[in-house]
Amino acid sequence: MDAVFSVPEPRNEPVRDYAPGSAERDSLQRRLGELAAERIDLPMTVGGEQRMAAGAAIEVVQPHRHRHVLGVTHNATNADAAAAVTAAKEAAPMWRDLSFDDRAAVFLRAADLLSGPWRDTLNAATMLGQSKTAVQAEIDSACELIDFLRFNVSFARQLLAEQPISSAGVWNRFDHRPLEGFVYAVTPFNFTAIAGNLPSAPALVGNTVVWKPAPTQQFAAHFTMRLFEAAGLPPGVINLVTGHGPEISEVVLADPDLAGIHFTGSTKVFQQLWRTVGENIDRYRGYPRLVGETGGKDFVIAHSSADVDALHTALVRGAYEYQGQKCSAASRAYVPRSIWAGGLADRMAATVDSLRYGDVTDFANFGGAVIDAKAFARHTAALDMIKSDDTCRILAGGTADDSEGYFVRPTLFECTDPAHESFTTEYFGPILGVHVYDDARFEAVVAQAESVAPYALTGSIFATDRRVIAWAGDKLRYAAGNFYINDKPTGAVVGQQPFGGARASGTNDKAGSPLNLVRWMSPRTIKETFVPVTDHRYPHMG
Numbered sequence: 112m113d114a115v116f117s118v119p120e121p122r123n124e125p126v127r128d129y130a131p132g133s134a135e136r137d138s139l140q141r142r143l144g145e146l147a148a149e150r151i152d153l154p155m156t157v158g159g160e161q162r163m164a165a166g167a168a169i170e171v172v173q174p175h176r177h178r179h180v181l182g183v184t185h186n187a188t189n190a191d192a193a194a195a196v197t198a199a200k201e202a203a204p205m206w207r208d209l210s211f212d213d214r215a216a217v218f219l220r221a222a223d224l225l226s227g228p229w230r231d232t233l234n235a236a237t238m239l240g241q242s243k244t245a246v247q248a249e250i251d252s253a254c255e256l257i258d259f260l261r262f263n264v265s266f267a268r269q270l271l272a273e274q275p276i277s278s279a280g281v282w283n284r285f286d287h288r289p290l291e292g293f294v295y296a297v298t299p300f301n302f303t304a305i306a307g308n309l310p311s312a313p314a315l316v317g318n319t320v321v322w323k324p325a326p327t328q329q330f331a332a333h334f335t336m337r338l339f340e341a342a343g344l345p346p347g348v349i350n351l352v353t354g355h356g357p358e359i360s361e362v363v364l365a366d367p368d369l370a371g372i373h374f375t376g377s378t379k380v381f382q383q384l385w386r387t388v389g390e391n392i393d394r395y396r397g398y399p400r401l402v403g404e405t406g407g408k409d410f411v412i413a414h415s416s417a418d419v420d421a422l423h424t425a426l427v428r429g430a431y432e433y434q435g436q437k438c439s440a441a442s443r444a445y446v447p448r449s450i451w452a453g454g455l456a457d458r459m460a461a462t463v464d465s466l467r468y469g470d471v472t473d474f475a476n477f478g479g480a481v482i483d484a485k486a487f488a489r490h491t492a493a494l495d496m497i498k499s500d501d502t503c504r505i506l507a508g509g510t511a512d513d514s515e516g517y518f519v520r521p522t523l524f525e526c527t528d529p530a531h532e533s534f535t536t537e538y539f540g541p542i543l544g545v546h547v548y549d550d551a552r553f554e555a556v557v558a559q560a561e562s563v564a565p566y567a568l569t570g571s572i573f574a575t576d577r578r579v580i581a582w583a584g585d586k587l588r589y590a591a592g593n594f595y596i597n598d599k600p601t602g603a604v605v606g607q608q609p610f611g612g613a614r615a616s617g618t619n620d621k622a623g624s625p626l627n628l629v630r631w632m633s634p635r636t637i638k639e640t641f642v643p644v645t646d647h648r649y650p651h652m653g
């Protein structure tokens with residue numbers, strides 16, 4: 112078919128609120144009950160076939176009730192990884208030869224299925240497997256994933272329409288080829304939407320993919336893979352390998368056809384992948400595209416002109432929603448003494464003490480548990496360090512209990528030293544440090560906060576004085592890839608606040624934007640001359 116079709120205009124998926132008595136709440140609760148009652152196999156999907164990997168078994172549990180096993184997966188071996196790579200390569204010619212409209216239709220259908228009949232399944236799987244409350248699951252595994260799928264189709268269509276100019280007698284064209292080879296998507300535990308987007312974005316523009324989700328996110332990843340299949344994704348386009356990763360990377364990163372890595376996770380792991388690619392550089396057919404969104408130490412800086420109610424809400428939501436396990440979570444705040452001593456310290460301590468973390472299937476809870484024993488140990492070590500340091504003082508929380516689930520109490524502490532390690536290290540938990548400063552030192556505090564941590568992911572400024580907002584916005588220009596004025600530093604929406612940071616926070620390729628999609632394309636420029644010249648001599652030669 113030769114027609115060029117326009118694609119549906121994307122709009123952000125409306126967020127459901129699951130209020131008591133609502134039909135949507137009943138339906139989600141029913142699905143939670145069904146999924147919790149099962150114990151399922153969580154296989155790999157290679158070339159369209161589901162089979163268990165050959166390595167050691169891994170139990171996928173509910174973090175808030177860690178004795179409850181939701182499913183069992185297995186570590187992929189070198190041979191499993193090799194099979195996935197082969198399947199991705201074999202499917203590549205079929206997939207890239209399919210028209211963009213056919214590929215787009217698969218992901219648009221996945222978005223519509225997720226918006227409708229699959230919504231409860233992905234939300235319930237995310238709640239149970241990653242310990243998200245209903246609203247945190249809804250904004251992630253339903254709305255953000257739907258938005259990624261729909262907006263990417265629209266962005267890709269715009270990119271394909273971008274063509275060079277042509278002079279008289281010539282027709283110049285861009286052939287937006289997918290990369291030559293396959294893409295390795297490695298995804299984190301904390302967002303089902305990111306896990307779904309990292310393999311599907313390169314696939315949309317014609318690449319085939321080996322996808323390795325985090326084992327702790329494997330429950331929702333399993334259903335995401337089933338959703339893509341239900342939407343008509345052909346076998347071999349996205350090949351899901353299970354397990355921890357090092358054995359898989361050994362094979363994938365050594366393959367000559369590795370064309371790109373689409374990673375989200377910790378800075379350390381991304382640097383390790385990058386290093387290995389560097390060591391292997393003479394093995395590859397091309398230069399693999401390395402796209403990685405990594406850690407953060409996200410700040411909130413308040414000026415004495417800040418609206419205190421807005422600041423209070425932003426700190427509570429920004430630091431403690433989803434147990435602080437968002438790369439964007441506020442984990443260091445700078446508050447002027449006039450505001451802090453003027454009532455905010457007591458108010459924050461009281462609010463933080465009141466936050467209920469527990470079983471996320473009890474909709475009255477504000478949060479759940481942290482993801483696993485490793486995270487729990489990291490947080491308890493950080494709390495012990497903070498408690499034993501004379502420059503720090505705990506105002507709320509500071510305790511943890513893993514007898515039932517991996518529960519870390521929302522913790523608020525003050526620290527007199529703004530260069531303290533608690534202001535530079537990402538803990539990825541519900542732990543917020545506050546540095547209280549004399550109001551007159553605002554400019555010095557901003558300058559110090561700008562680069563004390565190696566990261567540059569998200570950050571907020573709270574002020575009502577416009578001169579202050581303008582000055583701080585300029586001073587902090589490179590301190591955050593997503594900068595917020597009078598708002599919390601979390602909750603970016605696809606199409607509205609393209610997301611990503613620089614410095615140690617990543618390559619800043621802005622997931623869910625055209626900037627990300629171009630990384631998965633390798634354009635060929637075609638010049639066609641209609642009436643070619645037939646004399647090699649130039650006029651000046653006489």
Ligand SMILES: NC(=O)c1ccc[n+]([C@@H]2O[C@H](COP(=O)([O-])OP(=O)(O)OC[C@H]3O[C@@H](n4cnc5c(N)ncnc54)[C@H](O)[C@@H]3O)[C@@H](O)[C@H]2O)c1
Pocket residue numbers: 297298299300301302305323324325326354355356357359360375376377378380381383404405406407437438439537539568610611612616617
């Ligand atoms: N910047 C962003 O957009 C963004 C978004 C979400 C999470 N994050 C970051 O992710 C981190 C939390 O997620 P996490 O705990 O899942 O991160 P992680 O780095 O521990 O794991 C990420 C993925 O890498 C895998 N992995 C680990 N070693 C590997 C190896 N050698 N080869 C292949 N895969 C390997 C893991 O199994 C997982 O799939 C935090 O640092 C957070 O800031 C960043």
Ligand SMILES: N[C@@H](CCC=O)C(=O)O
Pocket residue numbers: 301302436437438439600601602603604610
């Ligand atoms: N995009 C999400 C963060 C994703 C990282 O964990 C936000 O903006 O809060």
